[in-house]
Amino acid sequence: MNEIHVAIWGATGMVGQRFVQLLAHHPWFRVVALGASDVSAGRPYAEACHWLLPTPMPAAVRDLIVQPIDKVPDCPLVFSALPSDVAGPVEETLAQAGTAICTNASAHRLDDDVPLLIPEVNAEHTALIDVQRQRRGGKGFIVASANCSATQLAVALKPLHETYEVRKVSVVTMQAVSGAGYPGVSALDILDNVLPLIPGEEDKLETEPQKLLGQLRNGEIENALFVISAQCNRVPVRDGHTECVSVQLERHATLDDVIAAWQGFATSPELAELPSSPPRPILVSDRDNRPQPLRDRDMERGMCVTVGRVRPCPILDFKFVVLGHNTLRGAAGGSIHNAELLVAQGWVR
Numbered sequence: 001m002n003e004i005h006v007a008i009w010g011a012t013g014m015v016g017q018r019f020v021q022l023l024a025h026h027p028w029f030r031v032v033a034l035g036a037s038d039v040s041a042g043r044p045y046a047e048a049c050h051w052l053l054p055t056p057m058p059a060a061v062r063d064l065i066v067q068p069i070d071k072v073p074d075c076p077l078v079f080s081a082l083p084s085d086v087a088g089p090v091e092e093t094l095a096q097a098g099t100a101i102c103t104n105a106s107a108h109r110l111d112d113d114v115p116l117l118i119p120e121v122n123a124e125h126t127a128l129i130d131v132q133r134q135r136r137g138g139k140g141f142i143v144a145s146a147n148c149s150a151t152q153l154a155v156a157l158k159p160l161h162e163t164y165e166v167r168k169v170s171v172v173t174m175q176a177v178s179g180a181g182y183p184g185v186s187a188l189d190i191l192d193n194v195l196p197l198i199p200g201e202e203d204k205l206e207t208e209p210q211k212l213l214g215q216l217r218n219g220e221i222e223n224a225l226f227v228i229s230a231q232c233n234r235v236p237v238r239d240g241h242t243e244c245v246s247v248q249l250e251r252h253a254t255l256d257d258v259i260a261a262w263q264g265f266a267t268s269p270e271l272a273e274l275p276s277s278p279p280r281p282i283l284v285s286d287r288d289n290r291p292q293p294l295r296d297r298d299m300e301r302g303m304c305v306t307v308g309r310v311r312p313c314p315i316l317d318f319k320f321v322v323l324g325h326n327t328l329r330g331a332a333g334g335s336i337h338n339a340e341l342l343v344a345q346g347w348v349r
């Protein structure tokens with residue numbers, strides 16, 4: 001396969017840096033352009049970016065001059081890590097110009113003709129790209145990654161919904177500070193504290209999983225019918241979102257059935273070929289005090305979700321804890337995984 005040239009828009013931010021890190025040694029993609037705000041544009045990346053990751057900034061990007069994002073980069077694929085209000089019109093312009101966009105921003109996630117994609121959950125939803133092209137007329141297209149908390153919840157619910165049909169979900173999140181971007185939440189607000197509000201987050205967590213687990217019929221997604229009640233909290237953890245979940249299922253299942261559904265949730269042969277696919281999308285921990293963000297977020301290179309503390313729920317049917325890495329599985333890693341699927345299916349060349 002020929003190397004595919006890619007750009008990262010929002011490259012200096014929390015998610016953008018993860019893209020830079022993950023793409024430095026990617027076997028299919030080569031970063032040729034980086035974009036950010038007017039504050040960064042025109043400067044070498046090494047100077048414009050306050051690098052926050054524990055691995056060194058890759059040498060290949062240090063001298064790239066950061067581009068303004070109203071420029072259309074000369075490559076077939078753009079990863080977008082822009083703030084949502086900025087991303088909406090920029091991504092539409094790029095798609096019209098013939099570029100494929102894999103975005104982390106929420107601007108287009110719930111558009112009827114935009115796939116909200118997690119390869120293990122709904123790889124077939126990429127067929128919406130044809131609908132999008134017919135409606136919008138461009139040669140390019142937009143494919144969105146879900147909200148980070150919604151991603152790990154949807155992965156955990158997928159095998160349960162497939163076999164037992166999810167009816168009701170109650171979820172309480174403990175979300176890492178890296179989820180707020182950089183500089184994000186002030187240290188004086190979050191150290192020794194919990195913030196019981198993440199603006200806009202509960203709406204996303206209460207609506208995106210139904211699209212993710214929906215059925216594609218006649219060029220439309222029929223959303224899954226379950227209801228979700230979400231309560232989202234910011235906690236003083238660097239990376240990794242933890243969610244306490246209770247579910248009610250339509251069909252009878254025992255505790256062993258639920259655990260077996262997760263353990264049997266294997267990567268399909270189509271996805272096994274993708275460089276970012278985790279061998280096991282869901283790890284089930286049988287230790288009574290896991291998952292924990294510090295100890296479990298980097299399992300399978302941060303691309304799996306870990307469930308644990310599975311037990312009966314006296315109000316709904318079962319309760320459990322699910323953990324995922326918000327900037328890997330829940331953002332840059334997930335978007336790169338999406339792009340790999342788009343290449344494998346022939347949408348990006």
Ligand SMILES: NC(=O)c1ccc[n+]([C@@H]2O[C@H](COP(=O)([O-])OP(=O)(O)OC[C@H]3O[C@@H](n4cnc5c(N)ncnc54)[C@H](OP(=O)(O)O)[C@@H]3O)[C@@H](O)[C@H]2O)c1
Pocket residue numbers: 009010011012013014015016035036037038039040041069080081082083084086104105106146147148178179180181182183326327330331
């Ligand atoms: N953090 C997470 O865990 C996470 C997870 C899932 C999805 N997301 C989504 O991913 C996107 C990026 O999040 P983040 O956490 O990386 O945010 P961030 O750290 O604040 O980074 C934002 C990036 O966008 C650029 N930018 C800001 N305003 C701009 C403008 N007006 N024009 C052009 N570029 C602009 C910034 O460039 P400068 O450095 O030049 O300002 C920076 O590169 C957001 O849509 C967010 O909701 C984040």
